[in-house]
Amino acid sequence: xxxxxxxxxxxxxxxxxxxxxxxxxxxxxxPLGGLLKVADGGTIFAVVHDARTESIDGxxxxxxxxxxxxxxxxxxxxxxxRHLLQTTCEAVVVGHQDGAQARHYLPxxxxxxxxxxxxxxxEETARFSQELDFLKLLLAAPTHADEMTAACLxxxxxxxxxAGGGSxxxxxxxxxxxxxxxxxxxxxxxxxxxxxxxxxxxxP
Amino acid sequence: MxxxxxxxxxxxxxxxxxxxxxSEGLDVRLDSGRSVEDMAVGKYVIxxxxxxxxxxxxxxxxxxxxxxxxxxSLPELADDFSREVMxxxxxxxxxxxxxxLKTGATADAPFEPAKTVPGHFAEVWDASQEDVERIxxxxxGDHFVIGSPLDMExxxxxxxxxxxxxxxxxxxxxxxxxxxxxxxxLASVILKSSAQxxxxxxxxxxxxxxxxxxxxxxTSEGPSGExxxxxxxxxxxxxxxxxxxxxxxxxxxxxxxxxEIGLDEVEPEDVGVLQETLNLTDLAVQACYPLERxxxxxxxxxxxxxxxxxxEGRATLKDMNIDxxxxxxxxxxxxxxxxxxxLRPHSEQSSVQTILGYLEKGRNVVLEFGRYADDLTAYIFxxxxxxxxxxxxxxxxTESAMGESAQEPIHLMITIEEAHKFLNxxxxxxxxxxxxxxxxxxxxxxxxxxxxxxSAIDGEVMSQVGTKIACLLDNEAxxxxxxxxxxxxxxxRSVLARLESRQQAMIFGHAVPMPVVxxxxxxxxxxxxxxxARPTFRERLEDIVSE
Numbered sequence: 032x033x034x035x036x037x038x039x040x041x042x043x044x045x046x047x048x049x050x051x052x053x054x055x056x057x058x059x060x061x062p063l064g065g066l067l068k069v070a071d072g073g074t075i076f077a078v079v080h081d082a083r084t085e086s087i088d089g090x091x092x093x094x095x096x097x098x099x100x101x102x103x104x105x106x107x108x109x110x111x112x113r114h115l116l117q118t119t120c121e122a123v124v125v126g127h128q129d130g131a132q133a134r135h136y137l138p139x140x141x142x143x144x145x146x147x148x149x150x151x152x153x154e155e156t157a158r159f160s161q162e163l164d165f166l167k168l169l170l171a172a173p174t175h176a177d178e179m180t181a182a183c184l185x186x187x188x189x190x191x192x193x194a195g196g197g198s199x200x201x202x203x204x205x206x207x208x209x210x211x212x213x214x215x216x217x218x219x220x221x222x223x224x225x226x227x228x229x230x231x232x233x234x235p
Numbered sequence: 236m237x238x239x240x241x242x243x244x245x246x247x248x249x250x251x252x253x254x255x256x257x258s259e260g261l262d263v264r265l266d267s268g269r270s271v272e273d274m275a276v277g278k279y280v281i282x283x284x285x286x287x288x289x290x291x292x293x294x295x296x297x298x299x300x301x302x303x304x305x306x307x308s309l310p311e312l313a314d315d316f317s318r319e320v321m322x323x324x325x326x327x328x329x330x331x332x333x334x335x336l337k338t339g340a341t342a343d344a345p346f347e348p349a350k351t352v353p354g355h356f357a358e359v360w361d362a363s364q365e366d367v368e369r370i371x372x373x374x375x376g377d378h379f380v381i382g383s384p385l386d387m388e389x390x391x392x393x394x395x396x397x398x399x400x401x402x403x404x405x406x407x408x409x410x411x412x413x414x415x416x417x418x419x420x421l422a423s424v425i426l427k428s429s430a431q432x433x434x435x436x437x438x439x440x441x442x443x444x445x446x447x448x449x450x451x452x453x454t455s456e457g458p459s460g461e462x463x464x465x466x467x468x469x470x471x472x473x474x475x476x477x478x479x480x481x482x483x484x485x486x487x488x489x490x491x492x493x494x495e496i497g498l499d500e501v502e503p504e505d506v507g508v509l510q511e512t513l514n515l516t517d518l519a520v521q522a523c524y525p526l527e528r529x530x531x532x533x534x535x536x537x538x539x540x541x542x543x544x545x546x547e548g549r550a551t552l553k554d555m556n557i558d559x560x561x562x563x564x565x566x567x568x569x570x571x572x573x574x575x576x577x578l579r580p581h582s583e584q585s586s587v588q589t590i591l592g593y594l595e596k597g598r599n600v601v602l603e604f605g606r607y608a609d610d611l612t613a614y615i616f617x618x619x620x621x622x623x624x625x626x627x628x629x630x631x632x633t634e635s636a637m638g639e640s641a642q643e644p645i646h647l648m649i650t651i652e653e654a655h656k657f658l659n660x661x662x663x664x665x666x667x668x669x670x671x672x673x674x675x676x677x678x679x680x681x682x683x684x685x686x687x688x689x690s691a692i693d694g695e696v697m698s699q700v701g702t703k704i705a706c707l708l709d710n711e712a713x714x715x716x717x718x719x720x721x722x723x724x725x726x727x728r729s730v731l732a733r734l735e736s737r738q739q740a741m742i743f744g745h746a747v748p749m750p751v752v753x754x755x756x757x758x759x760x761x762x763x764x765x766x767x768a769r770p771t772f773r774e775r776l777e778d779i780v781s782e
Contacts (some may be wrong), residue, residue: 212324
């Protein structure tokens with residue numbers, strides 16, 4: 032995981048109010064549950080809930096057995112392939128920056144096309160997840176909502192541990208997870224199975 | 236919430252009001268940081284409304300979940316993390332509380348009965364010591380300490396004036412500490428009465444001490460096996476009378492007078508109340524009246540001596556319209572009665588006069604029954620007979636005071652044990668006690684009834700009992716009887732049923748602004764004795780000298 036980097040790692044290629052698709056240089060997908068920010072004028076925060084690598088013309092690449100055991104050496108031998116494939120990720124919008132204040136609800140406009148996408152640092156992740164109102168938006172993600180929520184919370188918990196001085200006991204991280212768990216319990220009051228499956232995935 | 240009316244520092248928030256009604260109480264969602272295990276029914280809480288503060292009692296604790304099936308459909312959650320997450324969110328504790336009193340926004344606004352409820356999401360806090368003190372008053376001229384609330388160190392007081400104004404009751408099954416509470420109440424009333432400057436506020440006690448527990452010393456389950464009685468502590472303001480001087484001597488009790496009753500003082504009404512204990516038929520009781528009219532003062536002896544074998548005796552009976560069976564029943568009863576050693580053919584000194592003399596001087600009288608402790612006939616007979624005479628005197632005196640020709644007598648509080656024997660529906664109409672209970676303090680006499688079977692007491696009498704002090708009762712009917720006429724019956728019932736079996740009591744009614752569960756003051760501790768003990772002559776002299 033590239034925690035400290037906030038370099039541009041992709042571009043918005045399709046967007047609506049609730050989410051966007053970002054295109055990435057081949058094979059450099061951000062982690063599931065990672066907090067992204069799209070800063071172009073305003074700032075929009077989103078969490079990765081899906082990623083895929085496919086051929087640009089929409090046809091699935093045909094497997095060729097040519098002796099290479101891994102993708103890198105294969106691409107080295109067939110450099111044009113690189114241009115026929117692309118990686119995209121789907122992110123669900125969880126908030127935006129309003130002046131100095133992070134808002135944990137949808138922005139008034141979708142992310143602009145081709146806007147640069149960055150992966151938030153641990154510090155930014157910790158700051159954004161102080162408030163947990165965005166969990167409702169996470170749970171409503173169209174795919175992998177539970178897995179993504181769990182992944183996002185694990186990352187945020189780790190970020191809180193770092194932000195809180197990285198104490199060996201993980202006090203901050205546990206307190207964060209309990210707080211987030213309580214919010215989830217409130218949101219998933221009618222769906223105990225979902226709740227417990229997420230809790231089992233984030234248990235410290 | 237403004238800063239100035241937020242609850243005091245040491246209080247902690249319990250949760251938020253989420254629903255309910257004035258008639259059925261409020262539902263409170265417990266904050267996730269508070270454990271249901273720390274709650275106890277009977278606990279006091281404060282509800283901070285927008286403009287008013289409410290004082291309420293906790294009377295039920297529930298475990299709930301957001302949806303009915305939620306908790307059941309969860310897989311086993313054995314780990315601490317999941318349990319911590321669920322607590323207060325998907326599953327939470329809920330409290331059921333009943334608001335009793337309401338006060339305005341300012342800290343010193345008086346409490347008044349709650350006639351509405353706070354709004355949704357009003358905050359609920361632990362009640363602080365100051366709140367309890369403000370409601371029940373402090374130990375001063377008008378209040379006396381009865382105990383402490385269950386989870387606080389603060390004292391709960393009864394209002395002396397309001398307590399004395401009405402008849403009161405101490406109820407609870409055997410062994411729950413009725414006697415200790417009664418002794419504490421008597422001592423407190425005596426102490427407060429002696430501090431009153433206004434004679435009309437004074438109270439004098441007459442205690443029919445069936446088991447010899449109040450006068451000089453009482454039995455205790457403590458290490459010493461005994462505790463001091465009223466006279467031992469309070470000296471000359473208490474006089475101990477005895478029906479059984481031998482027993483008193485054996486127990487080392489210094490008595491002030493011996494009570495004897497002359498058979499010539501006994502009236503048919505005095506025998507009527509013994510119908511049940513002497514197993515008399517209705518007709519036998521009716522027969523007393525013509526017999527008394529015929530034989531006058533010596534009617535009891537003459538009735539026993541009446542010979543139905545001879546012609547003259549039968550003629551006499553026929554003359555009075557009494558059949559032989561009734562006479563036999565009555566004679567059997569009267570013979571049993573005359574075997575009581577304190578009954579003499581004629582008593583030179585009128586015990587009623589002696590007792591009245593003490594009471595008029597403001598001295599409290601405890602009448603010990605000695606060996607008659609377990610003799611219900613003796614107890615009912617003596618208590619009823621003396622009270623009837625004393626009540627009659629009080630009635631006359633009060634009436635002449637109304638005509639302004641005399642001073643009102645000092646208010647008299649009569650303590651009776653086994654009260655259901657005097658106040659059951661069958662005899663409450665006949666005994667003077669039923670009359671006293673019903674007429675409130677019209678003639679300056681009220682009762683302190685001590686009883687373990689309140690359900691056997693006439694409902695009309697129970698409804699007149701001003702302040703009820705209820706120790707543990709486990710019989711449904713008894714609980715119902717004690718709570719009859721109380722608005723929050725269902726709520727209080729759950730509190731009453733969970734009292735500990737000793738030294739805990741729920742007090743409600745006239746002398747307290749709201750029901751209260753207390754751990755009664757421990758009678759027998761040095762601290763307690765010190766509160767009631769009169770300074771000795773020497774100590775008083777030293778005080779005067781030092782001044």
